[in-house]
Amino acid sequence: MKLDEVKAIVTGAGSGMGRAFALGLASAGAQVVVADVSMDGIRETLDEGAGLPGKLFPCEADVSSEESVRAMIERAAADMGGLNALVNNAGIFRDGLLVKVDKQTGKVSGAMSLENWNKVLAVDLTGPFLCTREFARQVIDSGTKSSVVINISSVSRAGNRGQSNYSAAKAGLVADTKLWAEELARYGIRVGAVAPGFIQTPILDGMRPDMLEAMVSQVPLRRTGTPHEIFQGVKFILECDYFTGRCLDIDGGLHV
Ligand SMILES: NC(=O)c1ccc[n+]([C@@H]2O[C@H](COP(=O)([O-])OP(=O)(O)OC[C@H]3O[C@@H](n4cnc5c(N)ncnc54)[C@H](O)[C@@H]3O)[C@@H](O)[C@H]2O)c1
DSSP states (O other): OOGGGOEEEEETTTSHHHHHHHHHHHHTTOEEEEEESOHHHHHHHHHHHTTOSSEEEEEEOOTTOHHHHHHHHHHHHHHHTSOOEEEEOOOOOOOBOSEEEOTTTOSEEEEOOHHHHHHHHIIIIIHHHHHHHHHHHHHHHTTOSOEEEEEEOOGGGGTOTTBHHHHHHHHHHHHHHHHHHHHHGGGTEEEEEEEEOSBOSHHHHTSOHHHHHHHHTTSTTOSOBOHHHHHHHHHHHHHOTTOOSOEEEESTTOOO
16 A cells, blocks of 8 residues: 555554654655544644645544444544544553562452453453444445554563553454454455554653663663654555564564
């Protein structure tokens, strides 16, 4: 697919990597729907993208809500005169150990709450499920010949301590990437994933510097990645018509 022919929805495009994807695509002449729960974030992305060769459209949407996703897909197709790409990027995390044991008493003193489990699964796994299902419905029913879905997973999908909810969601997303690619190939829909390592976005800004340093010391390349470096993976998947069903690891060589 040529980038200047892309008509994409990028979820979570009001911040971090999603913003970089939306701006990168618009720089290449694509039309992009900037979808996010945060209207402030959407406005900032649109302001940054003013004057780029492509076109950016605002869309307030919650990927965990079926109603909101349906409305987003319908509006995106109307705004851009069609739809041929979806980047499932919106994501949250609520870290915590499965159970926390008090060193003094040896007894369980805390645990990951069901609420935090459900919240992360709702946005990071149910969200891409709803968006991909409704995207597929739209492109098939409208007779779109070729289209692409890109799921943003994570290096944590291998199972990262303190992230039962997030690791499960991001692993599930790569499993679904493979099976959606198989189910949807006959309709001209390719499905790929990108699994970033530690990337310099607002998520990392909130971390304690000593914790960040300890994390980065585990990365063979000894630095965090940039949103642009992840965009290079997104761009590759869009442009390479023989890529489907696989996950690109862009993580500086990190293993968790
Ligand atoms: N930053 C990293 O190091 C890193 C590493 C691996 C994977 N990831 C993944 O990359 C993606 C982007 O991460 P980021 O670091 O840019 O995060 P970020 O927090 O900067 O941006 C996430 C965006 O998603 C939006 N969002 C949250 N819930 C939403 C919902 N229900 N519906 C629509 N939008 C919603 C937020 O408002 C925000 O604008 C996420 O899926 C994240 O899990 C990030």
